[in-house]
Amino acid sequence: MSIEDAIGKACSTVGIIPPKARGYGKWLQTDTLSGKNGKGDGRVMINDTHVTAFNWQTGETVTVGIGGDVERRDRQKIAKQIEFSKRKQQADAIRAANVASTMLATARTGLHPYLASKGFRDEKGLVIDAGDVRRIGGDYLVPDADRALALLVPARINGKVTSAQMIWEDGTKKFLFGGEVSGASHRISAGVDTWLCEGYATGLSIRAALHGMKVRPTVLCCFSASNIVAVARHLDGRVFIGAENDKPLVQFGGLGASEFYARKTSLPYGMPPGPGTDFNDLHQQSSIFVVQRSLTAVMARAVRKKEAS
Structure with missing residues (x-):
């Protein structure tokens, strides 16, 4: 071929x-x-x-x-280009990690419009001014001139900062160019059991629902459905997944991407009933109590499965 x-x-x-x-x-x-x-x-x-x-x-x-x-001569030419590209990728990854660390040092704790729009008006996160984002990371990270403040979500692998996601006021998300994200996550809370999810707001709703039931979990934001698989490989103990109800895709056998990758982990998972929604949507459209019932059902199914095995 x-x-x-x-x-x-x-x-x-x-x-x-x-x-x-x-x-x-x-x-x-x-x-x-x-x-x-x-x-x-x-x-x-x-x-x-x-x-x-x-x-x-x-x-x-x-x-x-x-x-x-x-041809052999073409393979040799390609091999040289590949080696050059590998060195550049390594340099880009180092630069992205340095940029992310500088942004974290510059950011402050504060309120953000995105969090308010997701039902967490009093939630504080790491925020950074658009001018600082441009100065440290580059203009490409700021969608337009109207943006003033980004919510900064660091990505870590084994505790080391490798990249960062910026979430702007309207929900636009930007990642650092070249940053290592595969296997990276952001820890929203720490506890006994672990819950994995894709987005930051989804993780906040999962944390709020479980805290309301006096459960203190570790909640990890994994940034994408496929990355949940990479993060899950390195976890021990009881792990659950808060998946999203994505549009069914033919290439995934009629499953949405989030459910497809959740199944690949073989871990207990759950998702909201409404198509095109996540647990933050369910939180806002229904109530935190509905989210609690969904998460409780996931944990109960896991217990029954363990008892039956």
């Missing part, structure tokens, strides 16, 4: 558009097939023996082998 054929097959499998640019050993950005909503959410990496395509919206990834259709 030629490189172009491998690119085409990999991209069609995960539902993204083949990138116009060509480069080796680095992620090439492209769009998904979902139109405006998928702009910039596709990634493709071309190596000397295979092509990997990734759909950020669904978390789906696939690798397609190239085969023996690449």
Whole structure:
């Protein structure tokens, strides 16, 4: 299979558009097939023996082998480019970690409009001014001139800051370029059992629901559905997942991305009943008591399953 054929097959499998640019050993950005909503959410990496395509919206990834259709001299050229790209990725990751650390040192604890819009008017988080974000991280992190204050959510792996997410007043989310996020999480609270979820606001609702039942959990925000799998691999003890009720996808056998990846962990999970909602939506649309019933049901099913085994 030629490189172009491998690119085409990999991209069609995960539902993204083949990138116009060509480069080796680095992620090439492209769009998904979902139109405006998928702009910039596709990634493709071309190596000397295979092509990997990734759909950020669904978390789906696939690798397609190239085969023996690449000439030896071309493989040598590709290998050099891959080595260069690896060194650049390492440098980008180090820079992102440094930028994230500087932002954390600059940020302060305060209220934020995003938290208020999610039902946590009195909740304080790490906040950082748009001017400081531009100065430390770059203009690309600030969506437009109207943004004044970002909620800063650090991403950590084994306690080490590797990247950061900025959530702006209208809910727009930005990650640092090059930061290591796979396997990273943000701890919202610490306790005995562990709950994994995707978004920050979802984690706050899970914490509030469990605290209301006198349960003190560890709540980890994992940033995406697929990353929950990576985070879960390194956890011990009782672990649960607060999944989202995503749109069913054919490539996931009719499951939404969040439920698909929750099942991959083999951990107990639950999700709100309404399509296109998460536990923060359920919290705001119904009540914290409805969230409590949902989480209690997850824990009860886990107990019954353990007793039956």
